[in-house]
Amino acid sequence: MKLEVSVVWLKRDLRVEDHAPLFYAAKFKLPVIVVYCFEPSLQSHYDWDERHWRFVYESIIDLEKKIPVVWNYGEVISTFEELASQFTIKNVFSHEETGTDITYKRDKEFKKWCQNRGILWKEYQSNGVVRALRDRGEWVRLWASHMRRVPFKVRIESMSFADTSMISFDHELPSPIKSLDPSFQPGGESEAHKVLKDFFDHRYFDYMKNISTPAQGRYSCSRLSPHISWGNLSIRQVYQEATKLLKEAPQKKNLLQFISRLQWHCHFIQKFEDEVELEFKNMNRAFDHLRTTVEKEKVRSWMDGKTGYPLVDACMRCVDQTGYLNFRMRAMVVSFLTHHLWQPWQVGAKYLAQKFLDYEPGIHFPQFQMQAGVTGVNTIRVYNPIKQSEEKDEDALFIREWVPELKGLPTHLIHCPWKITSMEETLYQFKLGEQYPHPIVDVMESGKFARDKLFKVSSGEMARDESQKVLKKHTNRGSSRRTS
Ligand SMILES: Cc1cc2nc3c(=O)[nH]c(=O)nc-3n(C[C@H](O)[C@H](O)[C@H](O)COP(=O)(O)OP(=O)(O)OC[C@H]3O[C@@H](n4cnc5c(N)ncnc54)[C@H](O)[C@@H]3O)c2cc1C
The missing domain is CATH 1.25.40.80 (Serine Threonine Protein Phosphatase 5, Tetratricopeptide repeat)
Incomplete structure (x- = not known):
């Protein structure tokens, strides 16, 4: 006869303290298996990057100092199939996940899988x-x-864990995930x-x-x-x-x-x-007809930190290398992409989802929409990257670190390298257009263009009607759709 067990399925809850699924699994009195799946389908999804997997891996290694964690480089259903071939799974405990479409569909499939086998899947509020x-x-x-x-106070010492040594899960994660990268914050409780x-x-x-x-x-x-x-x-x-x-x-x-x-x-x-559709669609549908084409070269310059605006470029290079930017700089790079370069927010949201180590879909997509000015209920902010640079990086410390080709210029020129005279070019041995690009847009013109376009739409009847719906759903009275 197979041993009856409870399974705790770890998702975005890589800790033992204040952990409802572990707490309730312990109460159930059956031997427990704690499992994490490094899902290949997520790994190849647009919003994941090696940095996220590394953080998860480090978190699991840390967890293993406290509890046994069974982890598999495989999909959720196949992992549970393997567990079910060795054990009688009575319950699965996990936290609710507010994820993207792909994890939402995976959860629906998993729910069916549990129902078909008479397994109780209990999800607990995450936050x-x-x-x-x-x-x-x-x-x-x-x-x-x-x-x-x-x-939730989890009493690990009173829990019994099932012996899973007979299960041979795939531990062959791509090697960069297993090697520490000191440029990023390390994971773990x-x-x-x-x-x-x-x-x-x-x-x-x-x-x-x-x-x-x-x-x-x-x-x-x-x-x-x-x-x-x-x-x-x-x-x-x-x-x-x-x-x-x-x-x-x-x-x-x-x-x-x-x-x-x-x-x-x-x-x-x-x-x-x-409103799960926020992953793809504007919160306020009146803005749907704006920014419909992607100009690849502009987007590429933004991604590579080669727009000719030093603070924007410093931010884009920094987030690529470290996974972190503070809030204002996130808002500014999104404003630059969506307002000054007039590109759809979706293209930037996908890219920065991979780059932010703290990628949290539920914050990421609504914030992107807010900064892109497509909610109809938030103030439209078109940041001037020159002003931001002069005010927020007054001594150009940050720019000097991330755009080293500008390092040798005096601070006032670092903020506006296009103002360099030919005499200064000789003096500082710097050639605009060679070491560092000319600005790809004129932010005074592009800022005005964006403001005019957005204000025109937001003062229209459709945007006002849509805004009422947004206010009702997201700030005052509303109803929820997601009940997976
Ligand atoms: C376009 C855009 C995308 C973003 N994407 C993410 C994301 O994927 N994940 C993420 O955690 N944050 C995101 N943020 C919000 C914010 O920038 C970060 O939470 C913050 O910079 C993290 O740094 P911190 O922990 O030092 O923040 P602190 O200032 O120390 O704040 C503490 C915590 O509060 C929360 N928080 C702070 N600011 C915000 C905010 N504006 N909105 C919601 N929560 C906030 C975070 O959980 C943060 O860790 C995004 C912001 C923008 C403009």
Whole structure:
């Protein structure tokens, strides 16, 4: 007779603390198998990159110090088929996932697979996002009560784990995934706690002062995003640590601003949970006819960090190499692509999904749409990259690091290299158009063009009608569609 087991299916919840599926699996009293699947179908999907898999791999190696994790380089159904050939699976416990179309379809298939075998699949709320939310007006209250609830205390020492040594899963992950890359934040629950402690010990002191600066922001912002996105920490753990500190902290303003962003985290994912089409379609359909063609060369220049606008180029090169940009710089590069280059947001969203180590679909797509000005309910912001450069990277520290070909120029020319005179070109041994490109657009003209186009659409009747629907669904009263 096969041994009866409970399976905990890990997804974006790579931790043991405050983990509802582990907690309930432990309560069920059957031997437990904890499983993670490195799904090849996701690996080849447009939004995944080696950096994400490496972070997941590092998180699993860290988890294995606390609990046995069975992991497989294979699809979910085939992994569970293999488990089911050796064990009688009674229950599967996992967290709800607000993912893209591909993971949504995979979950639907998995649900059928479980139903056909009489296996109970129980999913638990992952964060402040409410599945099948009936009333958006209730959301803030529900979010707050979820954050204040006592975290799940998993008693690993009282759990029994099934012996899985007879299962030979594929561990042959592509080798770059298994090798540490020091350019990226390393994954893992232990690492997440170090980052959290470090932030609350001192880094948050200059949080609001530096939040929009590309260089200092890398230090003063929490840098918790990949750990939250991949579930090394629950958002509730972060919230509770922050509110605990708030009682005695000297820097209350900074902490309050930080806490408000934890709510934004879930607020954005809730939008995606309630309207999965946001992966592909404009939130406000009145904007559908704008930016219909992709100009490959322009997009290529943007991706490669060769637009001729130093701060934009520095950001694009930096995110490619490190997986991180602070919020303002993310907003600015999206604004540059969608407003100044007038390209569809979808093309940039796909690219940056691969590049952001903290890629979280539920934040990523709604934020992209907001910055591209296609929601109809948010202020349209067309960032001027020269102004951003002069204000947010005043001494050009960040640009010097990421666009080294400009390093030898004085700061005022680094912000605007096209202003260089021929005498200065000789003096600094720098030739515009050779070492560094001419600007690919005139941002004064392109900014005006974008503003005029967007304001015209947003003041039209269709956009206003659509905006009412958006407000109802995403900010006030609405209903949820996703009930996988
Ligand atoms: C186009 C675009 C795409 C984005 N894509 C992602 C993404 O894929 N994953 C992601 O985690 N964030 C995304 N963000 C939001 C934001 O830029 C990052 O969360 C933040 O920069 C992460 O750095 P941090 O952890 O140091 O942030 P902190 O300022 O320390 O904030 C703490 C946490 O609050 C949340 N948070 C902060 N700012 C925001 C915000 N504006 N919206 C929603 N949540 C927020 C994050 O979970 C973050 O880790 C995106 C923003 C833009 C403009």
